Amino acid sequence: MSASATADALLNTRGESRALDAFVVAAAFERGGRFCAFALGDGTLSLVDGLGQSEWRSVAAHEGAVLALAPDARAGAFVSGGDDGALRRTSSAGEVSEIARFGSRWVEQVACHAGAKGSGLIAASVGKAIHLFDEALVDKAGTQLKRFEHKSTVSGIAFDAKGKRIAASHYNGVSLWFVAAKDASPRELEWKGSHIGVALHPEGDAVVSAMQENALHGWRLSDGQHMRMSGYPAKAESLSFSRRGKWLASSGADAIILWPFFGGGPMGKAPLELAGGDGVLCTRVACHPGHDAVAGGFADGLVVLADIDSGRVLPVAAPGRGAVSALAWNADGTRLAFGTESGFAAIVDFARK
């Protein structure tokens, strides 16, 4: 058996894949845990019923490219933003409805938070603004809850675990907004330079941004302490905290880079490097929702699953299908979806058989 056939063993025995013929921008599982969606550069979503029906359905969600995708706050649906200026919801049955339209402006970032009793929030960034919608009201027209303005274009958004705060990265720092606050003024976390993405610690300890200058910058929220994490050869476009926030995984180097967020934090420490050694850039990371394990996708198409404590690496898919551009777990961590710039998409089942 060749090396790549071995590396493909999981994909071959427990996976399902397609060549979708368009850049895979993002992948997501809806909150019901059954359907997966791949958002594509041709404006479609490819919907996959995960219960072994093997039906991959193409749904025209946008006129241009899909730029962002998130599981909707309610089960059974996805929310997407496109370069057609539309923010739309697509149900797992393939019905597309419009949440809002923003003219010729791109909808570049989307995030949703599922609250208690079916409540929830949908956030989308368009230029310098974040538009916030109440999940319960979006089926009615003109139900925008709030609009948060920034001095420069928003490059990343993230809800905290409770949906109380939303973080927005932009030029010169990150703004942290209280979603329910009456007076709309954020806590400004400042650091000079261009911040291109943001992640919030799952326990609310810290905010971390990726920077144009191939570094991460973090702020400890209790005291505003700065954290600098540098040494990347490329931009860390993908950030993911491990389930309880012990580690922050990132792309941007020729290994999965993990910074410790315990025992005083990452300052002055060397990060853990997993699945490295091939000289190929890691392009996407996704921490497992239930274990201290992380999936990583690389520029040559390799996808791996690494156990953080032992450092053991399990190949999921062999190189050769295009740079990995999308990587996502379902909520219980039984399935991993990934896609590449050249249109390969797959779902691999990790459930006990």
Add this chain to the structure above:
Amino acid sequence: MAEPAVPRSAAVPVTVLTGYLGAGKTTLLNRILTERHGRRYAVVINEFGELGVDNDLVVESDEEVFEMNNGCICCTVRGDLIRIVGGLMKRRDKFDGIIIETTGLANPAPVAQTFFVDEGVRQKTRLDAIVTVVDAKHLPERLEDSHEAADQIAFADVIVLNKTDLVSPEELEAVEERIRAINRFARIHRTERAALPIADVLDQSAFDLERVLAETPDFLTDDAHEHNDDVTSVSFELAQPIDPERFNAWISVLLAEKGQDLLRTKGILHYAGEDRRFAFQAVHMIADGAFIGPWKEGETRTSRLVFIGRNLNRPQLRRGFESCQAA
């Protein structure tokens, strides 16, 4: 750094259109877009002028210029372009090239530097040419008013000298001379209502240094230049091979010290013992260099270096360049 993910030929050509408001930028843009050339362009615009832009794929953007935290005080890039290029690459099959129209008052340096500094942009695109549209009648006033008018000319690979019908032949000669004094290396096309074959504007491979330097006229007959605030250009040739280490040492110090005045630097170098030509270019302090194809059989291996900028001290630059000769 990793090798480019795509071969250079697959990189998307990008044309940057600059020029003062009213010079005829949008007219030229619409000519490019409506002419039947069978190509599709993604157009990035930063202000909706009085004229609409007639194209399927138009991206509206705010020019967001920011400083890089890399120790270069003049290293500014366009953050919006980094995002837009990334977004457009998700539908790469829908267009053949990108045209970026800047605002009238824009300094072209951040746009040009974006193509040097951002690795993602560098890998996926190639800056084909900076095209500057100037108004033959009003250019002299603009040059008095502001630095930007001269900067836009200094950065240009192609200059569309527009509205020639509004000036006398003598005025036209005079204005062309002003342009030449700033940038002797750009190609100038005289137009009325921005009418010219689009082949004169697109697919210029102007950042293909070989072509620029090969086409540069009267390389050896430089004028002596005054030291003042005007933008001028100077060029040098060396028959002796260059010592790469000496060149690097000299040019890094030069760019670090004088980078703010040096708008563009470009050259083809003959490194000692090397059969390939080394292409060097810089925008302010941001430099880039790579080996390009081999010297042709029988070709004289001459190193050439061009500076466009302010306060160019010609004798000092010449001495510096000469000190890079291999022993």
